[in-house]
Amino acid sequence: MNFFELIEKEATKQKFGKNPESLYEPIRYIMSIGGKRMRPLLTLLAYSLYKKDVKSITTYALAVEAFHNFTLMHDDIMDKAPLRRGKATVHKKWDVNTAILSGDVMLVKVYDMFMTLPDTKLKKVLKAFNKCAAEVCEGQQLDMDFEKRDGVTEEEYINMIKLKTAVLLGFALELGAILANANEKQQKALRDFGVNIGIGFQLKDDLLDAYADPDKFGKQVGGDIIANKKTYLLIKAFEKANEQQKQTLAHWLSLTKFNKNEKVEAVKKVYGDLSIPALANKKINSYFNKGFKSLDAVKGNVKAKTALRTFAEDLIDRQV
Template structure:
């Protein structure tokens, strides 16, 4: 049995010795920097766990799995520029530590290096993998554009929001699992089940992030609780509150959203109370469980007796239970 901890150590060791390029240093140092900031690395881990169900030789899956993580961090580097974010994982973002132009160019090279890592795939599988990767990459960009579009709208529906996070976040999770199956030679039906599992779980993870930002334990969550409320970020919770609030609650919510100057702690407390009165937490938890259940159901449908299927399921259940 191959356990997630062993695979994670292997992935990290590969990243530690991997070179993205050397000169000019101003181009490559930011890449090494953002990749050294850590992160959960669960996308490449999911690729290896999926591959392990159907093939014990995981060496051929290592570099393609790394490609998923490099691409993910490329999107983070560019997202940080668009969001003007000062911090990433508690450290200065690349555009803050260097400058925006450097962050754009270094991010571009990261995308190229992701393709370099994918080229390690066997020739007979390469075209199909690149087609799926290209579609996924385009969808991630589509999701980011929708997210930016939503910044100027107050009529975003639940359906639109779910569609946006599916593109921006969950399709890459789906691809990570799908990729493992493709590399290991799984059949088309199995690959589709793996993708569906990741897609649904990805939506569940984003909804859980939205929930934890308001109701999470600050010591476990790892960042400021209530940050989305302070920024008027259109999360699942706010969208549901805007659709459900009536009368005095609607007046209060609209007033808090319209203020340019306010006490942050007071705003977080007031908006959270509105969420409580509208039972937004329970509704969100129901949605989270719904998407996680769909994802786990897809994994359970995999037709294999491999013990690694149970390893993958157990790892997914640990991710579902996370509080940060």
């Protein structure tokens, strides 16, 4: 059984709760509609660098995935997102109040899963998880704050996506190393690898949000543009634009009523004229290269290390 199958089997086994059905069914729904399962896969791969009994930690790997899906359930409410992985978001399929409450109990269940850890590991894992979970919330708040601000810098944006997205990839890898009794140096190298590829992953997501094939993407293409998200693309466009281009961007950002497709195409035209996609790709590659340098310092099973490198390379090349 491969790692992905182990995760799916564990996800099916975890019922999360029974009554009331209306509280727990949304959790099973969001956990069942697919996704890349990146984070639990990273936990299992990191563990397999040092130990072979990967099946023994699948519950904890799935806890990382459950936490990720909890954040998505709440993020989708904040973003008013209609789709997730090509399916209706929980607040659309049920309602906002149900999505909030189901998300809350989902986080409680994550702690329940971690509580089955042996005492020798529990405190260290929970300390690392709590730090990561708080940072994810900080990143989400910064993301929302940026929507109301002008003049967000590239440095501020990179810090925000590091917190909102990348630290969880870093924790997923660190968790695998902790559970496998790897030393502190190895834990840090894996965490740094995860954080850097996580930043690269989110930058790629920004690019795909504007330019992906809508039939493959699973989310509304141009959603960031429609929502006036201060993405790397928009920040660099304002930085490089001439006065006329700045006026065009400012015009579309100021409108409260507009044709969504027209706005997306107008903003993308400015991006294209300024070669913003090429700039984004250069930045994406720089963070993945930082990640690969951290991975070079990782010891352990050569096959598992190669799988981690391949995993990251696939993220660079992804189209969804």
